[in-house]
Amino acid sequence: MTNEIMVITGSSKGIGRYLTEHYTSLGMKVYGCSRGASDFVHENYSHTCLDVTDEVAVGQMFKEIRKTHKRLDVLINNAGIFTINHTLLTPISSVRKILETNVLGTYLFSREAAKLMKKNNYGRIVNFSSLSVPLKLAGESIYAASKAAVVSLAETMARDFASLGITVNTVGPPVVKTEIIKDVSEADIKHLLEQTVLPRFAEPEEVRNVIDFFISPASGMITGQTVYLGGV
Amino acid sequence: MAERSEVLKVVYAAIDEVNESLPADEQVPKDEGTILVDKSGGLDSLVLINLVGEIEDRVEDDFDASITIANEDAMSQENSPFKTVGSLVDYVCKLIEEDDND
Numbered sequence: 001m002t003n004e005i006m007v008i009t010g011s012s013k014g015i016g017r018y019l020t021e022h023y024t025s026l027g028m029k030v031y032g033c034s035r036g037a038s039d040f041v042h043e044n045y046s047h048t049c050l051d052v053t054d055e056v057a058v059g060q061m062f063k064e065i066r067k068t069h070k071r072l073d074v075l076i077n078n079a080g081i082f083t084i085n086h087t088l089l090t091p092i093s094s095v096r097k098i099l100e101t102n103v104l105g106t107y108l109f110s111r112e113a114a115k116l117m118k119k120n121n122y123g124r125i126v127n128f129s130s131l132s133v134p135l136k137l138a139g140e141s142i143y144a145a146s147k148a149a150v151v152s153l154a155e156t157m158a159r160d161f162a163s164l165g166i167t168v169n170t171v172g173p174p175v176v177k178t179e180i181i182k183d184v185s186e187a188d189i190k191h192l193l194e195q196t197v198l199p200r201f202a203e204p205e206e207v208r209n210v211i212d213f214f215i216s217p218a219s220g221m222i223t224g225q226t227v228y229l230g231g232v
Numbered sequence: 233m234a235e236r237s238e239v240l241k242v243v244y245a246a247i248d249e250v251n252e253s254l255p256a257d258e259q260v261p262k263d264e265g266t267i268l269v270d271k272s273g274g275l276d277s278l279v280l281i282n283l284v285g286e287i288e289d290r291v292e293d294d295f296d297a298s299i300t301i302a303n304e305d306a307m308s309q310e311n312s313p314f315k316t317v318g319s320l321v322d323y324v325c326k327l328i329e330e331d332d333n334d
Contacts, residue, residue, distance in 0.1 A: 059300070063292065115285050163278055 004028045005069045007061075009052055009109055010079030012038035015128075015176055018204040019076060019211065020045060031065055034079070052079045052105030062112040071120045074215045075113040077106040077127045077150070084139045084188050095142045102146035106153055110168065114161050123166035124215040127154045131174045134232040135195045139188065147172070151226050158224030167223035169214040174230035176202045197231025234295050234328045240264075240321050242294055246286035247317075250279060264318030280314070287320075291328060299327040 006023055010016040011032025017040065024030050024044040032038060033048040040047070050057040065072055081101045083094065110125055117123025129151045132144040151170050158168040174196050175189055193199045210227045213219060244262045251259045260266060260275065260283070267274050268283075275283070284301050291297050306313050306323065313323030 059298065063298065066289065118282070118285070 004073040005031070005065065005071060006074040006076065007031045007033075007065070007072060007109065007113060008076045008078055009105065010034055011047065012036060012040070015173070015204050015207055016076075016078040019078065019208060022208060028074075029069070031061065033061060052109060053100045055108060058108050058112055062116055066116055072113055072116040073120075073123065075109060075117075075123070075125045076211065076215075077109055077125070079105055080128055080147075081143075082130075082184070083143050084184055086139050087141045090142060098142050098146050099149075102143075103149045103153070106150050110153065110157055114157075114164065114166055117166050118161075118164040121165035123161070123164070124219070125154070125157070125161075125166060125168040126211050126214045127151070127168070127170040129170045129172040129226060129228075131172055131192075131196060131228055131230055131232065133172060134228060135192075137192060137195065154226070155224045162223065165220075167214070167219065169222060169224070170226040171207060171210045171214070172226055172228040173207045174198075174202050174228075176204060176207060199230075202229050234297075234325060236321065236325055238294075239291075239325050239328065242290045243287055243317060243321050243324065246283055246290055249286050250283045253282075254279065262317075264316060264321065266317040268316060268320060269312060269314040287324060291324060295328050297328045297331040299324065299331055301327065 006028050008016050008020050008023075008030055009032075011020045011030070012034035016032070016034070020030050020032050020040060024042045027044065029044050031046050031048070033050050033052070035049065035051055037049055038047040048057075048061045050061065052058065062072075079101060081098050083098060085094070106127055113125060114123065127150045130144070130147040132140045133148045133151060136144065151172075154168045154170045161168060175192055193201070206229060210229065214222060247260050247262050254260070260279065268280060269275070274280075288299055288301060291299055301320075301324065311319070313319050
């Protein structure tokens with residue numbers, strides 16, 4: 001995978017940061033983005049501050065990649081908002097924000113990435129869903145709905161992009177110890193973990209293992225698939 | 233402001249690029265009257281996607297204009313800019329002009 005060109009959304013923190021550090025260390029050229037700045041510095045890394053729902057800013061980011069490399073090999077749609085909140089206590093502003101970041105952002109990046117990937121008739125797109133989808137946990141209605149939409153996007157885009165040499169797959173991690181869960185209570189985390197076949201936190205390396213499989217050049221026949229870590 | 237004849241050259245160059253990957257009997261004619269999208273036929277959707285993408289990239293390279301051809305305005309127009317190569321050239325000229333004015 002050396003010399004591949006990759007985009008990772010939400011690259012400044014958590015799993016996105018871990019993946020960014022890992023793939024740059026392998027020699028891949030990584031273009032990352034997040035709303036805030038990143039303190040990660042590496043010769044193979046370029047960072048853009050943007051909102052993943054900002055069509056103009058996202059378009060500009062991909063145009064820079066096109067001008068520099070004329071191609072894109074991998075997109076990891078990692079950026080997302082996680083929340084646990086009872087349906088009766090969730091304001092519409094939160095619902096909108098979650099849907100826009102998790103669904104619209106994934107859609108927008110996938111669309112722009114595919115425009116670039118099709119030039120080379122090759123591409124790997126990986127979406128981030130969640131165990132919240134199959135587990136249907138109370139308090140996660142809009143989060144689970146947004147992540148179910150991400151699975152649906154991947155399954156449908158896999159068909160849209162099949163003739164372009166682009167695969168689209170989804171990884172659904174359980175709880176990973178990152179900043180995304182910093183505001184979630186211990187009781188909620190415990191309850192979530194208890195629903196899984198393997199009731200423990202996932203390590204970032206375990207998430208990466210699935211991504212490595214999806215983005216491998218040898219995985220050209222793997223598309224429209226979802227792998228839930230932790231078991232359902 | 234981009235001359236229409238210059239934009240036409242860009243669109244024809246994009247057609248050349250797309251035609252390179254098409255068999256002889258499916259070549260897109262470089263003619264302003266070539267039908268792109270029509271109820272009774274037109275280009276294969278994948279060919280159209282590739283053509284639009286190629287035009288957008290070439291417009292950015294040649295005119296330093298960032299345009300998105302398949303936008304809400306284009307989709308809502310009664311007379312679709314995707315009807316023929318000629319109507320598409322007119323629409324691309326309009327988008328370049330709007331980008332210049334931004």
